[in-house]
Amino acid sequence: MHTADPAARWTVEQVLALAPDETSRRAGSNLGSAGPWSGGGCDGSGAVWGLCKGSGSKPYRTVVDTTGPAYTCSCPSRKFPCKHALGLLLVWASGASALPAGEVPDWAGEWLTGRRKRVADMGKKGGPTTGGASATGPADPDAARRRAERRAGRITGGAQELEQRLTDLLRGGLAAADQSGYGLWEETAARMVDAQAPGLAARVRELGSIPGSGPGWPVRLLEECALLHLLDSAWLGIDRLPEPLAATVRTHVGLTAPAEGPPVRDHWLVLAQYDTPDGKIVTRRIWLYGRDSGRTALLLSFGAAGRAPGLALPVGVTVDAEMTPYPGAGRLRAELGEQFGVPSPTGTPPPGGTAAAAIGAYGDALRDDPWLDARPVTLREVIPVPSGGGWQLVDAAGEAALPVAPSALSRPGLWKLVALSGGAPITVFGECGHRGFDPLAAWSMDADAGACGVDADGVEISSIDTMSEIVPLI
Amino acid sequence: MPRTVTPAPWEELVTSALLGTDRRPAEGGGGPGGLLDAAALHTVQRRAGLLPASAAARPEPAPADPRPPLPPAARRRLAQLLADRSAPGGSGGRRGTAPDLTELIPQWLATANQHGYRAPAALLPSLLDAARSRTDLRPQALAFAGPRGLWLAGLNPEWRFALRGSSGGSLLPDVTEPEAVARLWEEGLFAERVALLGAVRTHDPAEALALLATTWTTERAEDRLMFLDSLRTGLSGVDETFLEQALSDRSRNVRSTAAELLSALPESAFAERMADRAMSCVSPGLTGDEASVSVEAPHECDASMERDGVVAVPPSGRGERSWWLGQLVEATPLATWSVRFGGRAAQEIVGLPVADGWAEELHAAWCRAAVRQRDPKWARALLGTPSVPPSNGPGTASLAERSKLLAILPAAERAEWVADFIAAHGLSEAFQLLGVCPTPWAEPLGRSVVDALDIARDAGSYPWSFSGVMGLAERCLNPAEADRLEVLTTTPDEPEDASPGANGYWSEAFQRLVSTLRLRSAIDLELIPG
Structure with a gap:
């Protein structure tokens, strides 16, 4: 099981990705230094807490359970997570000594215990996650x-x-x-x-x-x-x-059947998380890769009328959790079930293949689903190459190339990808389809990636691949 | 479901669809439904049969960057600073108690560059974006971005600025390879040649002069001006002959730049000529029993003066005689005056009364000369005692001129002078002077600024009247001062005559000051190699 050391910290980018909008992101950044915080700390179970000085006489009490992640704060903000939770996580992410490892104080413990009990109960009951008709089925x-x-x-x-x-x-x-x-x-x-x-x-x-x-x-x-x-x-x-x-x-x-079948427990690496507006609601897509099963899973979460979708998983963390797939469309979509332990901040990239194989696999997938626009794939050893007004990803050991999808050409992430590659082969995860390849994450081969040398179970990581760090491109 | 065996060609389908099946029925009939069936079949077939594209020419890989990577904490910090920069909005209102992260980027970059770290590849795009919108960040940001940053900038037109200017170190040939240098000098673009000349000049001043001499007569006037300007670096007596020749250049701008450069060489024949002219105008005199300076401004600007770069026509509103006098004194080596005034030191000469109301003109010219010749003794004399109000002192009352003079003094002396100035006159005029003090502020300067802020608070004014100095203090105070400043962050009872609520704002401003200082010391610690 996991050690009692303070849970591994997230990166600044991972924290900022949780912000529901730009305003919160900015406000959170402003609170992301030790200045306004006091009485803070963190512990091995993934809890982080602190008191933030606001304009009133009483400081706000902010608690985050990074295993959820879940947040609570005594401020009146209806943003979720609020700027205090974001600021607290930023202080935690920057490793500041303002949040020493310690015992959970009473004011934070109450909420943490309550929340964890609820989660555990849900897991025991089977909840909606393990998807038996008995749990969700109506009486009649x-x-x-x-x-x-x-x-x-x-x-x-x-x-x-x-x-x-x-x-x-x-x-x-x-x-x-x-x-x-x-x-x-x-x-x-x-x-x-x-x-x-x-x-x-x-x-x-x-x-x-x-x-x-x-x-x-x-x-x-x-x-x-x-x-x-x-x-x-x-x-x-x-x-x-x-x-x-x-x-x-x-x-x-649009007639979604409930997730069903036996849940798949695995160490799921969060590959990408992004939001797309869809009429009046916002759809959040989270791509995950199961280390042992080799499966790719998609979590969908929806937010209505300007509210951020509820589910948020920082890119690059690995969660030990159960997933229950939904039927249809290649069974990629899944529902997040019970989580075990604290998410670990590292993970190994999927094995991946060539650009030529990726487009072939998309073609094959159309046999089962002719409406498929793109499917998730990891490209190994590809080089981003400028081509005409756009970009391609070219197999390092071959002449096959995938054009980068037009939607990705205007995103800043494209330049991150090019910078990471520096003209050398690189591993990229993205969606490959008839519009081209949409890069969502890449692995930096820099030795400066800053990843820890130990994985979630305390096993030392030796291969160069696992030392590399995932960089979100969206 | 379509069962067609030989579907109509795709182009036919598109044409029918575009014009409408009423006007142009699809081949094989079937109306809109049949057309959609055939199109669906085509679409799925086309998508299922997609082949990889053929690869375009690969770019040259980025050159290797041997610098060591950043420590993880410093990398996270940089990501935070750059992320905050790109976040829109938020500014304009009250500044609150949190540090302004964007303002810390220059310091972060300077420190990282001192340690010689390599920039993390994933942050290069935000770094280049930051440098694009803030020109003051460019030199440090580009140095930090290194060869990979330059490589990346070459692929994105938005970052073209990075390729301009002299920082493109890796694009220049090795200055010790004469053939490569000569080739680029002959064939390069103007910007490349300016950069090349600068690089060679830094390496070996005489060699740069020789390189410039090879093509001097064939260069265009505006290019000659820029090249001549490069000689500022490593200027010495060796350049005199060349500069003397440039005094008879066809272009007036080239002539005056050559004259300016020569005047910074006190040993030169040019300096001697100017000194002769100036001495005939300025001489020791007697006012009553007291020694004084008597001034007889030149009556004409002859051809030889014009050749030495003296501009004959004054700007409108200035008398021509005082205009000529100013130019002569400005270009005269300051050591001349000590001889002229019986071995008096700079301080004594500046202290002499000047006859006939020429004092202002003469002292202003001496100020310009001190700046040009970087003479600390004269700068000190012209600045005078910091506690004397600027309008009564010697030299100049202009803060811009004063800060230029200050910049010549040794760092410690500069800080001390400004500290005394603030102690005597408060903060209202100190902003420009503080800007030339080396950071972090040495004592007693830091203390003097903090005391002055404290006094301003007690006087009941609002902190935003001092926001410029506050901002400087956040960036320039020694981070070790944070603990001492802590007491100022409390909100004391408001004095009766204070502006309403001022105390709360002051405590907020001091909190921000303290938290910024703490952050800066954290940044410094993070960048120390582990």
């Missing part, structure tokens, strides 16, 4: 079935309506879609939300942005319309589809 299976049928009926109505819109569009010509602009698509998307088919709604909204996406948009618009039509047809004929494909179709339409 008949009523549930009737509700499901009603919803399926609504989706079918939506799919038919969407089919009609697509047919009308093709009849009149895509050239006309250029003029009709966002409004038409927004309205259609709203109809799909009413039809309880969020998957269809998201795809329709996507269509709205294509006419403004630069040269070649008619081709892209036709492709996406055709795939949406394919999804409509598949839903309307779902009874005739084999089960795995039917599950994939349900997932894409």
Whole structure:
């Protein structure tokens, strides 16, 4: 088991990634030095606490459980985590002596004990995580079935309506879609939300942005319309589809089945975490890689109307936890179950492969899921190379190249990737698909990575790979 | 589901889709539904059959950087400082008690460079971005970024600034290889040649002069000006002949720069000529029984004066005689005056009364001469005693001129002079003078600033009237002072005549000062090689 030493610290970047928005990030940074803090400390269970001097006479009491991570603070802020929690974590991350290892004081202990008991209870019960029908299932299976049928009926109505819109569009010509602009698509998307088919709604909204996406948009618009039509047809004929494909179709339409099956316990390395706006909600995607199972898992978390999604895992930490996969779409999406012990701040990169293999694997995956835009992959020994106005990732030992996806070209992370490589081969994790490769994380081969020489279980790390540090690119 | 065996070509489908199937039915009929079926099949087929692209030409790998990596704590700190810089908003309002991290970047970089660390690759983009928006960071940031930073900047047009200027050390040939140097000098771009000349001059002044002489007559006037300017580094008697020739250059700017450089060489024939002219204008005299300075400004600016760089036409609003006098005295070696005034020291000469109201003009010219010739004795004399109000002292009342004079004095003396000045006159005029004091402030300067701030607080003014000095104190006070300053962070009872709430703001400002000092000492510790 884990030693009683203070839990390994996170990096500044990892802490700042938890901030719900730029304002909090800034405010948190301002509190990220020892100055305003007193009575603080940390312990081996991953708890960090401190008193922050505010404008009032009483200091705020801030406690963070880094295993969650979970936060509590006596300040009135509705941001989550609040600037005090961020500041406290920054002080902790910078290793300042203001937070010595010690005993949890009473004012912090109460919340910590309560929280940990709740988590443990949830684990015992099986909770929603291990996904038995007994835990989540309602009392009346008949009523549930009737509700499901009603919803399926609504989706079918939506799919038919969407089919009609697509047919009308093709009849009149895509050239006309250029003029009709966002409004038409927004309205259609709203109809799909009413039809309880969020998957269809998201795809329709996507269509709205294509006419403004630069040269070649008619081709892209036709492709996406055709795939949406394919999804409509598949839903309307779902009874005739084999089960795995039917599950994939349900997932894409937005009819999510609960996570099921035996949970996979593993040491999961957090590869990437990023948010994308999706209508009025924000979707957070967290990619994880299981050290022993070799599986890649995707955690989704949603935040409504300007609030950050609840789940946050800093990139680069490894969590010992159970994951329960959702059915459909390659079973990548999973639900985070019980966590064991304190996350460790290091991890080994996935083994990875060549650029040539990555694009081939994407092609193969389309057999099971023709709507797949991209799949997660680790590229080993690739070199970022400028090409025309864009960039490529080129196999160091070959001539195969993957173009970097257009969306990634304007992100600062691209330049981090180039800087890390310095023209030499590098390991990169990202999403590989028909738009190209979207780099999300890279491993620096610098000896200055600053990783500890000991992994979560106290085993000494000797290989050069494991000494390298993951650098988030998004 | 599509069952078509030979689908219509993709281009046909796109054309039909663009124009609409009403106007242009898809090949094989089937209307919109058939078109979408065929397009879906095409799309999935195309995506499933995607092949890797062919690789573009690979860039040259970045040159190796042998410097040691940063200690982990220092690396985390740099990430924090740079992350704070890029975070928008927040400024403008009350400054609060937390340190301003952005202001600590210059100090962090300077210390890291002193230790000779290599920059972490992942932070290079934010480092270059920081240097792009703040020109004052550039020299230190680029030195720290090193060869990999320069390599990276070459790939991103936004960082083109990094390739300009003389800091592109790795792009220049080794200055000890005469052939490579000669080739770049002959064929290089203007900026490269300026950088090259600078590098050679630093290495061997005489060699740079020889290099410049090879092409001097064929250079364009504005280039000649820049090249001539490079000779400031390592200027010596060896350059005199060349500079004398440059005095008859076609370009007026080149002539006056040559004259300026020559005037910094007291042994030169030029200096002697100027001294002769100046001595005919300024001479010892008697006012009553007392020794004094009598001044007879020149009546004309003859051709030989013009050749020596004296500008004949004064700026509007200035008399031409005093204008000429100023230029003559400015270019005259200061040692001349000691001989002229019977072996008197600088201090005594400056103390002499000047006849006919020429004092201001004469002292101002002496100030310029002291700055140009970097003469501490004269600078000291012209600055006078710090406790005398600037308007009554010798030399100049201008703070800009005074800070230039101060910069010539030895570091410790500078700090002491400014400390006494603050003790006598308070902080309101001290900002510019503090700027030339070496950091961290040596005692008694630090104490003097803190005492003055404390006095300002007791006087009941608001701290933001002193925000410039406060900011300097945060960056320049010795971090070891933090503990002594702690007592000032409490909020004492407000005196009756104080501005409302001022005490709270003062305690906040002092808290920020203390926490910034603590942070600076933490930064220094983190950068010590482990």
